[in-house]
Amino acid sequence: GQSLEQPSEVTAVEGAIVQINCTYQTSGFYGLSWYQQHDGGAPTFLSYNALDGLEETGRFSSFLSRSDSYGYLLLQELQMKDSASYFCAVSAYSGGYNKLIFGAGTRLAVHP
Amino acid sequence: GAVVSQHPSWVICKSGTSVKIECRSLDFQATTMFWYRQFPKQSLMLMATSNEGSKATYEQGVEKDKFLINHASLTLSTLTVTSAHPEDSSFYICSALRTGGGYEQYFGPGTRLTVT
Numbered sequence: 001g002q003s004l005e006q007p008s009e010v011t012a013v014e015g016a017i018v019q020i021n022c023t024y025q026t027s028g029f030y031g032l033s034w035y036q037q038h039d040g041g042a043p044t045f046l047s048y049n050a051l052d053g054l055e056e057t058g059r060f061s062s063f064l065s066r067s068d069s070y071g072y073l074l075l076q077e078l079q080m081k082d083s084a085s086y087f088c089a090v091s092a093y094s095g096g097y098n099k100l101i102f103g104a105g106t107r108l109a110v111h112p
Numbered sequence: 113g114a115v116v117s118q119h120p121s122w123v124i125c126k127s128g129t130s131v132k133i134e135c136r137s138l139d140f141q142a143t144t145m146f147w148y149r150q151f152p153k154q155s156l157m158l159m160a161t162s163n164e165g166s167k168a169t170y171e172q173g174v175e176k177d178k179f180l181i182n183h184a185s186l187t188l189s190t191l192t193v194t195s196a197h198p199e200d201s202s203f204y205i206c207s208a209l210r211t212g213g214g215y216e217q218y219f220g221p222g223t224r225l226t227v228t
Contacts, residue, residue: 100158102157
């Protein structure tokens with residue numbers, strides 16, 4: 001089967017750096033994605049890693065180690081608007097389709 | 113951009129009635145669309161994969177006779193919740209894969225269903 005683990009909650013202050021880890025067990029792995037979701041809203045795409053290494057997009061970076069089945073999302077220069085839930089999601093080929101399987105999500109609270 | 117819309121954005125219905133939710137890709141063609149369900153403070157659970165012109169593929173534990181999916185064109189997929197019950201109250205979100213566009217799924221804004 002497929003499973004992902006990420007911390008349920010993280011708290012940080014404005015301007016700080018926070019890292020949200022994600023470990024996964026899956027077959028047919030293609031890549032690891034990260035999504036942000038504010039309360040009541042739809043998920044928005046942040047990043048995607050198919051190969052090992054670090055991908056940087058502005059204040060957000062994402063890392064993947066396929067051999068360790070591990071990745072993380074790094075958020076720098078935190079702002080209040082970054083308070084949201086962050087989901088890691090595995091792209092996996094299963095049942096004839098390339099699917100996204102989501103982790104349980106990490107609620108990030110940014111304080112002044 | 114790649115915009116996906118959903119209609120309605122929220123709906124309240126009585127127990128036993130059916131509700132149809134539309135998912136449209138506005139500026140691109142989507143051979144494949146996905147339907148998710150999300151309960152409060154929980155993750156997105158994939159319900160089914162919808163492919164244009166063929167039957168949907170349902171995830172384990174999802175009743176295909178209760179959640180009817182139709183993907184009649186490259187820009188429209190519909191989810192019909194039949195004989196809705198209060199336990200079907202949830203946030204339903206669709207996403208679309210751009211035809212020939214790779215891995216990124218574009219999400220709709222979601223539909224909040226409340227069954228009374």
